[in-house]
Amino acid sequence: MLSPAVEILHLSYTYPTGQVALRDICLRIPVGEHVALVGPNGAGKSTLLLHLNGLLTGQGEVRIFGVPLSPATVRQIRSQVGLVFQSPDDQLFCPTVFEDVAYAPIYAGLSPAEVEARVRAALAVVGMSAHAERSPFHLSLGEQKRVALATVLVMQPAILALDEPTAGLDPRGRRELMALLRTLPQTLLLATHDLDLVRLICPRTVVLERGEIVADGPTEHVLSDPAFLEAHGLA
Template sequence: MPPITHTPSQPAIFQELSEDCPVISIDDLSFAYPDGHVALKNLNLTIEQGEKVALVGPNGAGKSTLMLHLNGILKGEGELRVGGLPLKKENLPLIRSLVGLVFQNPDDQLFSPTVFEDVAFGPLHMGLPESEVLARVDEALAQVDMSGFGERLSHHLSTGQKKRIAIATVLSMAPQLLVLDEPSAGLDPRARRGLINLMRDLPVTMLVSTHDLRMADELFPRMVIMDEGQIVADGETSALLKDEALLEKHGLEKP
């Protein structure tokens, strides 16, 4: 096991949300990129604790832009609160411990030589003591059914294994919200089924951007449809997937 290297620059971060506080609360969020492209237009969204929500829509709908706002990578106009905390510079360390963002390509997330070092990175930079870091790494790897992989080289793993490790890197920070971008993309049927079973069992609030509407139907009771930077539908997944006219209008196909 690699040695634990402490980082003294940041104190340990602990946060529990009150039971009546939404995990995400967004009011009139708008965002334009420097080239003038408007990616989000007066968007409103609330996600309560314990919800598992599918975020769907055609390419260019604004899904990824929205997700990058949730932990302050991007910042637009309007109000966004995470666990009741406004998205402000002074709150970013805490907000980023509450929101675990998992990118579509796990190679964008795994940069350390070993699995252990990747999963330990977040807890170390939260300033946690060595015993807590070790416990969190063990727990996170167990949650994604990757116990015993700590000494493995991340770049030698399969795509499905890498995706599990990428999820473990954010689970080790004990997030209140897990945000995943196209988690089933590039997976063979066996790895896709394994990932679905994993996401079903994780006891955490979840927002998942996906084109995999079969997975959305199976896993997520609530679905939010985006198109052209706006939320065009938000409701029960099974009901929205029966509305073929709605799906066709926004570039989606009934699974």
């Protein structure tokens, strides 16, 4: 049987401050599925995403394509799971867009020709080809978010974990990014407060609250009950 892209088994995490962020999370995401992770502020969405490629390590197990995440496998798993942070400032730091997108493939030791080809392809996917020589810090937030996505797509990850991809965008930027995300073929776990985005691209929705999964099912069901949405801070 094909291993799921992501399997999380009884994962719990407490920050060093003592703040409990995840409690006994179990989640299975088959290959190719687009899953939304929703819930009120502080529910644990970002914390959960940070566990997918070992940036945080809690109690329990995370398996990527059946391989348990461990110090021995974390490097391989980071090449399979592309994590895009909420703030592009956490992802962009080079003088030009091209250099930011080229950073990971250069670091991975790819040939200059391969780096060039991959960067051009990733910038084309996110519609930023014309901006390769610009400073990322002179771009709009929407453009920065596209470049941040390109810095991850360039490594051709099979799984994408996106934290609040549409937060802070104006209506046009949001619409354009939604259209782009809709075309991505990867397995997708999307943490967001944007329920229109969820309805558009995620057939399945997981609701987190205070570190626990309180609902997991077809988006049309999970998001259809106004009383449930209100009770969980989603309305």
